[in-house]
Amino acid sequence: xxxxxxxxxxxxxxxxxxxxxxxxxxxxxxxxxxxxxxxxxxxxxxxxxxxxxxxxxxxxxxxxxxxxxxxxxxxxxxxxxxxxxxxxxxxxxxxxxxxxxxxxxxxxxxxxxxxxxxxxxxxxxxxxxxxxxxxxxxxxxxxxxxxxxxxxxxxxxxxxxxxxxxxxxxxxxxxxxxxxxxxxxxxxxxxxxxxxxxxxxxxxxxxxxxxxxxxxxxxxxxxxxxxxxxxxxxxxxxxxxxxxxxxxxxxxxxxxxxxxxxxxxxxxxxxxxxxxxxxxxxxxxxxxxxxxxxxxxxxx
Numbered sequence: 323x324x325x326x327x328x329x330x331x332x333x334x335x336x337x338x339x340x341x342x343x344x345x346x347x348x349x350x351x352x353x354x355x356x357x358x359x360x361x362x363x364x365x366x367x368x369x370x371x372x373x374x375x376x377x378x379x380x381x382x383x384x385x386x387x388x389x390x391x392x393x394x395x396x397x398x399x400x401x402x403x404x405x406x407x408x409x410x411x412x413x414x415x416x417x418x419x420x421x422x423x424x425x426x427x428x429x430x431x432x433x434x435x436x437x438x439x440x441x442x443x444x445x446x447x448x449x450x451x452x453x454x455x456x457x458x459x460x461x462x463x464x465x466x467x468x469x470x471x472x473x474x475x476x477x478x479x480x481x482x483x484x485x486x487x488x489x490x491x492x493x494x495x496x497x498x499x500x501x502x503x504x505x506x507x508x509x510x511x512x513x514x515x516x517x518x519x520x521x522x523x524x525x526x527x528x529x530x531x532x533x534x535x536x537x538x539x540x541x542x543x544x545x546x547x548x549x550x551x552x553x554x555x556x557x558x559x560x561x562x563x564x565x566x567x568x569x570x571x572x573x574x575x576x577x578x579x580x581x582x583x584x585x586x587x588x589x590x591x592x593x594x595x596x597x598x599x600x601x602x603x604x605x606x607x608x609x610x611x612x613x614x615x616x617x618x619x620x621x622x
Contacts, residue, residue, distance in 0.1 A: 329494070330439050331542045332417075336401055339379065339538035348536030353382050354520070355434045355463050355580060360386035362582070363432070363461055370430040370459070374399060376450070377418040377436030379538070384411060393430055418446055423453040430454075433462040438495065439542070447508035457589035460510060466495045466581035467517060472567040473530065473576065480559035484552060501583055510585025511592055517581045523573040527563045530576050 342348075356378070373393035375384050377400055384396045399416040416422050418433075418440050431450050440446045450460050478488045498515050505513035524530045534540050567575050586592060 328441050328544055330441055331544050331546075332419075332439065332441070335439055335538070335542040338535075338540060338542065342536055342538035346536065347380065347538075348533045349380060349382065351520070351522075351537070351578060352379060352435055356382040356386045358518070358580075359383060359432060359434055359461060359463055360390055360392065362584075363387065363392050363430075364390055366459065369393065371395065372428055373397065373430035373432060374423065374428055374453075376421075376431055376433040376462075378432070378434040379436070381411070383432060383434045387432070396432075421446075421449045421453055425452045426455050428453045428455060429458050431458070431460045431462075433464075435464060437462055438464040438466075443496070444504050444507055447504055447510070451508045451510055451585075451587060454587035456587050457591060458587040460505075460583065460585050462583045463580050464496070464583070465578060466498065466501065467579035468519075468577050469495045469579045471577050472563060472574070473527065476527070476559045476563040476566065479562050480555050484555045484558055495579070496581065498581055501581060505583060505585040508585070509588070511588045513583075513585040515581065515583055517579050520578040520580060522576045522578065523569065524576060525573060527560045527574060530574070 360383070369391065370393040373387065373396045375387075375396055375398050378384075378398075379400070381398065384398055387393050387396050395412060398411060398413040399418070399421075400413070401415060401417050414422060418436060419442055431454060437443060437446065447460075454460065481488050498517055502513055502515040505515070522530075524533075531540075563574055564572075569575065
């Protein structure tokens with residue numbers, strides 16, 4: 323991972339995850355994503371032998387996979403394995419950026435709401451690709467696109483007004499097109515990327531911030547401002563949020579875009595693109611038109 327930019331303070335992230343686990347974790351988003359991921363996996367119509375749940379907080383995803391009988395063994399991985407009170411079943415204390423699995427040892431890798439915190443996502447995807455057996459599957463979900471755009475815009479406007487400048491308060495989220503390219507770059511075949519949008523409504527922005535703390539998902543950017551947030555800035559942010567992003571009933575919208583990634587380790591049984599020149603029918607015949615030699619103009 324040498325030479326890659328360090329965007330997230332991962333020790334701080336683990337510290338905040340520990341704090342969230344000591345309280346009452348907020349898991350409504352994780353539970354929804356875990357259920358959806360299990361449904362998508364069921365559509366594959368295949369049972370996997372050895373699966374790894376990469377970095378997903380808690381055990382909601384493993385429970386959903388077990389409930390449907392989608393894999394014989396699901397190994398959890400999380401640096402917080404020893405402190406997580408709901409760590410059940412086979413578990414490995416491992417970081418998403420340094421996978422401990424042998425090449426070609428896994429049938430399936432799944433991950434829910436974890437890969438957005440990885441500093442070297444291309445490197446992690448390449449490690450996953452190497453760990454998968456031929457025709458093994460990666461299926462993952464992570465926040466992307468316009469996630470928390472309302473909070474981002476409100477903080478930016480408040481800081482520009484009160485502090486005379488803007489600091490990063492909300493982590494950047496990957497674009498769907500960029501993630502598709504990363505799957506291909508990692509060597510995964512048949513890559514698919516799509517997105518769902520979930521809108522959660524809150525009485526105040528402070529309720530949203532409280533939920534983010536309960537998820538262990540507050541600002542862990544390396545470039546975050548290290549001085550305490552001014553009360554005036556926080557109050558102005560809440561005012562701007564209410565002015566710009568409230569519904570008719572006064573409740574406030576918070577956007578969560580969930581991006582879904584899937585890709586397969588290459589295998590000869592998979593559908594392959596045709597070789598250039600292998601077509602048995604002429605395009606001109608299919609279009610019922612006249613094929614002209616290169617350089618000629620119609621009507622010439």
